[in-house]
Amino acid sequence: MILERLLYNLRSQGLRVGPAEWLDFLRGLEAGLAEDMDQLYWFSRAILVHDEGGYDAFDVAFSATFKDIDLPPQLKDALVEWLSQAREGNPAVPVPPGFNSLEEMLAELKKRLEQQKGRHDGGPHWVGTGGTSPFGNSGRNDQGIRIGGTGGGRGAVQVAEERRWGAYRTDLTLDIRDFQVALGMLRRLQREGREQLSIERTIQRTADNGGEIELVNERERVNKIKLVLLMDVGGSMDPHSALVSRLFSAAKDMKIFKSLESWYFHNCPYTWLYKDFRTYERKATAEVIASLSPEHRLIWVGDASMAPWELTSSAGGFGDQGPTGLDWLKRFAAKTRHAVWLNPDPPQYWDHPTVSAIRATFPMYPLTVEGLKNAVSRLRRTAAG
Amino acid sequence: MIPTSPPGTFQGTSRYIADDGLLADVNAAIVLGRPLLVKGEPGTGKTVLASAVAEALGVPFTVWSIKSTSKAIEGLYTYDVVQRLNDARFGEGDVRNVRRYIRLGPLGQAFSTSQRVVVLIDEIDKADIEFPNDLLRELDEMAFYIHELDETVRAAHRPIVIITSNAEKELPDAFLRRCVFHYIAFPDRERMRRIVDVHLPELPEKLVEAAFSRFYSLRRQDGLRKKPSTSELIDWLTVLARMGVPVEDLVAKLPYAGILLKQEADLALSERARR
Secondary structure, three states: OOHHHHHHHHHOOOOOHHHHHHHHHHHHOOOOOOOOOOHHHHHHHHOOOOOOHHHHHHHHHHHHHHHOOOOHHHHHHHHHHHHHHHHHOOOOOOOOOOOOOOOHHHHHHHHHHHOOOOEEOOOOOOOEOOOOOOOEEEEOOOEEEEEOOOOOOOOHHHHHHOOOOOOHHHOOOOHHHHHHHHHHHHHHHHOOOOOOHHHHHHHHHHOOOOOOOOOOOOOOOOOEEEEEEEEEEEEHHHHHHHHHHHHHHHHHHHHHOOEEEEEEEEOOOOOOEEEEEOEEEEEEEEHHOOOOOOOOOEEEOOOOOHHHHHHHOOOHHHOOOOOEEEHHHHHHHHOOOEEEEOOOHHHHHHHHHHHHHHHHHHEEOOOHHHHHHHHHHHHHHHHHO | OOOOOOOOOOOOOOOOOHHHHHHHHHHHHHHHHEEEEEEEOOOHHHHHHHHHHHHOOOOOOEEEEEEOOOOOHHHHEOOHHHHHHHHHHHOOOOOOOOOHEEOOHHHHHHOOOOOOEEEEEOOOOOOOOOOOHHHHHHHHEEEEEOOOOEEEEOOOOOOEEEEEEOOOOOOOOOHOOOOOEEOOOHHHHHHHHHHHHHHOOOOHHHHHHHHHHHHHHHHHHOOOOOOHHHHHHHHHHHHHHOOOOHHHHHOOOOOOOHHOOOHHHOOOOOHHHHH
């Protein structure tokens, strides 16, 4: 059955359509909510997709399902109804140009329907959508007969094939606002309480006072989460600088964290972390590590790709003593579990020795909206457990 | 023609221009009796939709504006315990009658009227993350239980519930599964033209065209923190027309840029881009 094919196409596109939605969808079909392809498109999308991030995947599945199928039965029903109305001489049904009488046109329509093997979109002749034929819907023959559908629009399958929602996919990188939504999930970690009346304690105290009312407010709880962004800049990170600065401004604008610190490094943190590379305002990495509390959440941003010696020798090869870059990373990891690494390179490029070494130290996610969401939920899990 | 609109469905209003998809989804929500969740960029007419639906169907309309402190129960009812304590203390009123201290919220009122109504739950994402989950059962059954009275209020006519979200927070899956979802895409030039014509019917053609070009190229600019929206475009056009800004100015400069861009960083960015 064609609808089942839609269901499995949707699921193979990664849309988690469950039985509850599917039943709702079938219920809606029964109620006559989708009598033609356009309505079917809008209606099924509204019921089965819950987020604009899924619209593109939906379009792919929808066009794959309905691209080459027969004229849907609903459209045929609409035709039959229209034919009966036309036969009754309904004046609202105009005769398209090129025909001398209604009868002549009806005969032609029947003929074309019989000849037509399948559903048809576009073109001047067949019954379908988006064409200039006098029959069908969403077409450009002004005086033609609209069969189902809504006038002036494009056919649903065509709309789906255009994939206009590609930019909304959550597995691709997006803009500041999307980052903020993802970072906003960290807010759930925070005890976000405010001053509020404690009814139980008010009643208790009022009773203790012999009826003299005493309002008791519960103590305000405070936001505790402190966000630390540690960003790799320069070199192989240059192509990603716009993306990283977007993430940074997203975090900066949010004001939901108790504090936000940001530090820069090149390739790997060594003895110093920089506030600003131009002014060389800096702080000793050891001090930053020492200042970390259980409320801090660390987000590393970097491609983690470098020459192996930059990771495994002291000060990236410029010093001869002391901890290596990897040592520094491990010191961070030893101090706090609440740390993740975001990599702007797509995961297929992570097959690199220094990336593997860093991944063994911090859980790594791609710097996309979805990646950031997963990173944030990881941070929520480390806080819970 | 064939698909005539059945009574009780929404076809837009003279002031509210909706695309076919939105119309289909509003009607799907009405027929299924499910809440309609509307998302979209700020300024795409999410909030206005509910009043347009109410107007088109000729039914009453109530708004429940969500704040960060809102709790689900407040939309249903509140029990004013402090007033009751106060009355008990000073011997005022009939303290034994709990009913006097129960006040129905916007959703509670919608459930208890004998008529079908449109309820707008505006900006649900402002509230705590648990908020939508706390309304699941009530929205499913369109009924709620008043603990203090041991009473269940059940809607005689399922209200049309429209919920807007600015995507400031993720909404829980269980909640999403129960909603009809529609994302209002930002209007393209053609539809924007129709929207502007409804609001400002007598603008000179040239001015609108020039302003549209500036507006859409501004929206395409990378790195804007807040893209200008429909309502800002309409404000801007109003000012341009009222102040008699010459059309040529729109090519060389961006007059009254502050109406379109509200953030200093964005203004600076548009300055730089023009040089």
